Amino acid sequence: MKNVTIYTTPTCSFCHMTKSFFKQNDVEFTEIDLTKDQEAIKEVVSATGQMGVPVTKIDDEYVIGFDKATLSRLLDI
Numbered sequence: 005m006k007n008v009t010i011y012t013t014p015t016c017s018f019c020h021m022t023k024s025f026f027k028q029n030d031v032e033f034t035e036i037d038l039t040k041d042q043e044a045i046k047e048v049v050s051a052t053g054q055m056g057v058p059v060t061k062i063d064d065e066y067v068i069g070f071d072k073a074t075l076s077r078l079l080d081i
Contacts, residue, residue, distance in 0.1 A: 008033040019058040
């Protein structure tokens, strides 16, 4: 099983789309709300150079935004 973490904010429509995609495909994930976790913000920016959301970490790979094709490939779905 893949280790999936999604970094989100409450008002992000692409975050909601990504989470819906995961739920539709029975992908278990951990959600981290960046509005409540300053350390997570530093981690994401340091790892990706990006400040936008969603950022999804699948094992050791990061996906920026709702990139359905890349998410599907990394999740083998």
